[in-house]
Amino acid sequence: MRRAVLLILVVLAGLVALLAPAFPALTRYGALPHKADGPVTVLLAGVDVDYDDKSGMWPWPAKPEQYDQRTDTIVLAQVRxxxxxxxxxxxxxxxVNLPGWGWSKINAANPHGGPELLVRSVEDLTGIRVDAYSLLSLNxxxxxxxxxxxVTLDVPQRMKYDDNAGKLHIDLQPGRQHLSGQQAEGFLRFRHDGMGDIGRxxxxxTYLTALVGQIKSPLNWWRLPAMVGALDQNTKSNLTRQEVGALLGAALGGVKxxxxxxPGSFGGGGTWLPDRAALRALVAENFRDPNDPxxxxxxxxxxxxxxxxxxxxxxxxEELGYQDVRIAEEPRTDGVPTTVSGAAAASVLRDVGHGEVTRQGGVPGADVTVRLGSDTPAN
Structure with a gap:
């Protein structure tokens, strides 16, 4: 009996140790998986390090992470x-044209206006509504x-580069190989291949494909708590429990x-000029929710x-991707609030940004009617 109790205690201690890295994330985001009514779209962005060039030390040490630097990686993830x-x-x-700032590279959105401006810029570019964001530190x-x-992946070419100030030392040979965390960082940050940002x-x-394959393998499921902990310690996010539950529910069926x-082409000053017609077609084919209003x-x-x-x-x-928006006329009525009525009124209301859903009749020929009231901001 004592041996059995001891064995159970050892197993429980092992489980606690295994799950411990994920406890902070579970406390913050813990939710039961559930099947959502539609997709959840999350903007993932890796943030550059801010080095302290006045520290008197070399290489310069990194300042405490504030998640307010330029975004080195931007990926829009829509999970159905x-x-x-x-x-x-x-x-x-x-x-892109950053709202309120003018034309710039999109990686300048976060320093200018934080994740809110980055989200708005991505929505304006793609026409895809973003539900939440997650900013990831370089670490x-x-x-x-x-x-x-x-992760195991194919390194396409010889990669050799040293940046002492940025503490970046890349030395990879071509071919299929298993990369450590430091090597994977070098693989992703390397830019000297003649393709600049597009090569990155x-x-x-390539890295994400390899990582997803690693996660999906049953042999690696025991690593998930440590992976969750690693992300939680190095992430700033506004994901809600409801959204996390929807993501977990989608993942239970197997992620594809x-x-x-x-799409686009290289422009002056190292810019990437998006082909907006091709982007609209790509979004319509791959990112449109059948229930999208x-x-x-x-x-x-x-x-x-x-x-x-x-x-x-x-x-x-129209910038958000609405295909048929019309302006209609009705008699002016002072002091009334903004209302939205008709099919998918709640979804349209989120894009309007203010007001309330009502069962009031709509404009003939329209699926949804937005009546702007005195609560509408001047700008």
């Missing part, structure tokens, strides 16, 4: 209830890879990953909002 995960890699040098990649036991995007996709890249006809009426509000909302909705 059936486990299909569509990933869209956005080159960090993609040339997240190394820690995650180590927790996964490394291709390697990001499809990878895509924003953006295929519906939306009528916008200005009842009590500042002049020009209906036009501004139409432009905003």
């Amino acid at each position: 209830p059936d486990g299909t995960a569509n990933l869209l890699s956005i080159p960090r040098d993609t040339w 997240a990649l190394r820690a995650l890879t180590e927790a996964a036991g490394g 995007v291709a390697r990001q996709q 990953v499809n990878m895509h890249t924003v 953006r295929a519906l006809t939306v009528a916008v009426v200005n009842l009590a909002a500042p002049d020009g509000s209906a036009r501004r909302l139409r432009t905003r909705l």
Whole structure:
């Protein structure tokens, strides 16, 4: 009996030790898996390190992570209830119009306006609504890879580069090999292959494919708690428990990953100029939710909002991918709030950004009617 009790205690101690790295994440995000009504779209972005060049030390030490630097990696991940995960890699040098700042590379969005501006910029570029974001520190990649036991992939060419200030030392031979966390970091950060950021995007996709394969193997499931802990310690996110539960529910059926890249061409100053027509076609084919309200006809009426509000909302909705937004006329009514009525009104309301759902009749010929009231912001 004593031996049996001792054995049980040893097993329990082992389980606690195995699960311990994931406890903080479970406390923050713990949720039961469930099948969501639609896809969950998460913006993943790796943030550059901010080095202290005034420290008097060499190499410069990293400052405490604030997640406010440029984004080195940007991937939009849409996970559907059936486990299909569509990933869209956005080159960090993609040339976009940052809301409120003007034209710039998209990796400047986070320093200018934090993850909120980055999310808005990605939504404007792709027309895909983002549900949540996760910013990852540079150390997240190394820690995650180590927790996964490394990754096995094909290194396409000789990679040799040293950056003392950035503490980056890359020395990889071509061929299939098992990479440690430090080696995987070098594999992903290498840029001297004549393809610049686009070459890095291709390697990001190679790495993600290898990592997903590592995770899906039953032989590695015991590593999952350590991987969850590695991410939690190196991530800033606004994911909710509800969204985490939906992601877990999708994963239970087996994850099927499809990878895509924003189409485009090289421009001046090392920029990537997106081919917006090709991007719209890519999004329509791979990222459109069958229940997406953006295929519906939306009528916008200005009842009590500042002049020009209906036009501004139409432009905003069209930037988000709405295909048929019309401005309609009704008599002005002072003091009324903004309302949204019709099919998928709740979903459209999220894109409008203010107001309430109502059962009021809509404009003839429209699936959804948005009546802008006095609570509409002037800008």
